Amino acid sequence: MNLTHYAIHVELQRASVPDFTAYPFSLAAVRNLERIELHPKVTFLVGENGSGKSTLLEAIAIRLGFNPEGGSKNFHFETRGSHSPLHQHLRIARGLRKPRDGYFLRAESFFNLATEIERLDGGPGGPPILGSYGSVSLHEQSHGEAFMALMLNRFGGQGLYLLDEPEAALSPQRQLAAMVRIHDLVELGSQFIIATHSPILMGYPNAYIYLCGPNGLERTRYEDTEHYQITRQFLNNPKRMLSVLLAPDGD
Ligand SMILES: Nc1ncnc2c1ncn2[C@@H]1O[C@H](COP(=O)(O)OP(=O)(O)OP(=O)(O)O)[C@@H](O)[C@H]1O
Numbered sequence: 001m002n003l004t005h006y007a008i009h010v011e012l013q014r015a016s017v018p019d020f021t022a023y024p025f026s027l028a029a030v031r032n033l034e035r036i037e038l039h040p041k042v043t044f045l046v047g048e049n050g051s052g053k054s055t056l057l058e059a060i061a062i063r064l065g066f067n068p069e070g071g072s073k074n075f076h077f078e079t080r081g082s083h084s085p086l087h088q089h090l091r092i093a094r095g096l097r098k099p100r101d102g103y104f105l106r107a108e109s110f111f112n113l114a115t116e117i118e119r120l121d122g123g124p125g126g127p128p129i130l131g132s133y134g135s136v137s138l139h140e141q142s143h144g145e146a147f148m149a150l151m152l153n154r155f156g157g158q159g160l161y162l163l164d165e166p167e168a169a170l171s172p173q174r175q176l177a178a179m180v181r182i183h184d185l186v187e188l189g190s191q192f193i194i195a196t197h198s199p200i201l202m203g204y205p206n207a208y209i210y211l212c213g214p215n216g217l218e219r220t221r222y223e224d225t226e227h228y229q230i231t232r233q234f235l236n237n238p239k240r241m242l243s244v245l246l247a248p249d250g251d
């Protein structure tokens with residue numbers, strides 16, 4: 001029995017899937033899915049736009065008891081109401097330890113989350129929760145400032161954190177700061193599952209990287225990801241790549 005994980009693996013109950021030709025089961029990442037072994041520290045989901053990372057992460061989050069729109073397990077708001085039925089067909093093997101903390105962060109619903117925090121604080125009963133977010137309304141901080149406030153003040157360790165493109169808000173400098181914070185939280189007994197396009201974040205060493213591609217999910221080395229290779233190639237010689245990309249038609 002694994003003592004270090006909160007979530008050990010995610011399995012698709014294939015026999016219960018009604019139709020592999022319809023969304024979300026038709027996505028290659030789902031159609032070919034058997035089991036995702038999770039790293040006790042950090043698991044990255046990477047891959048092209050539309051490859052199914054958010055669909056998978058959302059289904060895992062719902063299965064773990066999070067609100068589909070994000071937040072901690074205490075959040076129950078809904079502004080969108082369209083999540084896929086994938087979670088109904090996932091089985092998640094859990095470790096012996098239970099997480100003390102947890103958060104699901106969707107890139108596109110951070111605004112709704114900030115609104116919900118203000119609403120909860122304005123309501124009767126319960127201590128104000130804004131303190132957990134750096135005591136400044138998330139609406140009065142920039143996207144990146146608000147995200148860092150969340151990571152620094154609200155995430156407390158011994159937690160299971162699911163993040164969808166956390167880099168969306170962050171400068172390269174802050175991505176490094178976020179990686180340091182992730183590492184600190186890992187040292188405090190946390191586990192992360194992160195969908196990302198960031199060649200910086202996915203360089204975190206104590207991690208599995210899964211590429212969502214046409215063959216389903218494949219574990220891959222950092223240096224073999226397109227994110228790493230393309231970014232490196234570009235930065236090594238921007239002029240050369242630009243001259244190819246921007247060559248006039250017919251050249
Ligand atoms: N409700 C839906 N019905 C049908 N197709 C959908 C629905 N929601 C998403 N899709 C499709 O499923 C695919 C996977 O979407 P998903 O958001 O999981 O991709 P992603 O890997 O997170 O992409 P990105 O990197 O752009 O965030 C996309 O092609 C998308 O158009």
Ligand SMILES: [Mg+2]
Pocket residue numbers: 053054055164195
């Ligand atoms: Mg996505």
